Amino acid sequence: MARRDPIGIRLLTRNGHDWSPRYPLIVEAVNRLKARSCLVDGEAVACDDNGVAVFQRLRRKPSGKHVFLFAFDLLELDGEDLRREPFETRKATLVSLLRGCLAGLRINEHLPYPGDVVFRHACKMGLEGIVSKRLGSRYVSGRSKDWLKFKNPEAPAVKREAEEDWS
Numbered sequence: 611m612a613r614r615d616p617i618g619i620r621l622l623t624r625n626g627h628d629w630s631p632r633y634p635l636i637v638e639a640v641n642r643l644k645a646r647s648c649l650v651d652g653e654a655v656a657c658d659d660n661g662v663a664v665f666q667r668l669r670r671k672p673s674g675k676h677v678f679l680f681a682f683d684l685l686e687l688d689g690e691d692l693r694r695e696p697f698e699t700r701k702a703t704l705v706s707l708l709r710g711c712l713a714g715l716r717i718n719e720h721l722p723y724p725g726d727v728v729f730r731h732a733c734k735m736g737l738e739g740i741v742s743k744r745l746g747s748r749y750v751s752g753r754s755k756d757w758l759k760f761k762n763p764e765a766p767a768v769k770r771e772a773e774e775d776w777s
Contacts, residue, residue, distance in 0.1 A: 612640045612650040612679055612715075621654070621679075629654075636679045639714030643707060650704070651683035651749075652718070662736060664767075681708060682718040682741070685749055693749035697756075700749065725760070733762045 611622045619640050621629045630637050633654055640650070656667035656677050667676070684704035685693050692700050701720060708717050721728050725742045732740050739761040747756035761768045 611685075612636060612648075612652060612681070614640050614643065614645065614649075615647045633677045633679075633714075635677060635712075635714035637714070639679070639712035642712055643715075645707060646688050647686065648684065648688070648707065649686040650679070650681045650715070651685060652679040652681040652715075654678070655680050663738070678714050678716055680718045681715055683743075683749060696746045696748070697743050698745055725758075729760050729762075733764065736762075736765060738762055738765045738767050 613620045613622055619630060619637050621633055621636055623629055636654065640648075654677050655663045658664045658667070663680075681704060682701075683697075684700045684707065685691070687703060687707065692703065695703075705717055708715055725740065728742075729740050732738075739759065742758045742760070744756040747754070750756070763769070
């Protein structure tokens with residue numbers, strides 16, 4: 611999560627750690643947004659030369675200007691809690707907020723195709739997988755029946771994760 615409020619800018623992990631010092635490109639981009647406050651849900655990403663996200667690059671280089679935030683949801687803007695708004699409203703507001711932003715923030719585009727088609731293409735591209743959000747859904751922290759994650763079993767990060775689970 612990228613959090614901007616009167617205290618400053620924080621990049622918060624799932625476990626509540628502030629990783630702002632690690633990712634200056636993201637911090638700078640959030641700082642330049644035209645908003646008094648915001649809470650953006652996303653994922654820090656480092657890409658290879660082909661533009662494909664590679665988790666290992668985050669592990670090897672825990673800081674640097676090569677890491678950006680793929681933003682996929684907006685939970686708060688200028689003091690207004692958006693979690694009860696439908697997903698497509700939050701996404702449209704996020705797109706508007708990020709229009710013209712710096713390279714440290716990128717919108718994770720919505721693909722209006724059936725999930726199985728998108729998943730097959732993601733696997734062919736060697737991506738880790740996809741996340742599908744039900745249109746009209748409200749934001750819920752954690753797992754949700756309206757937010758489904760499908761992992762590519764052949765992706766290196768997914769294979770590594772499976773191997774670590776067996777250890």
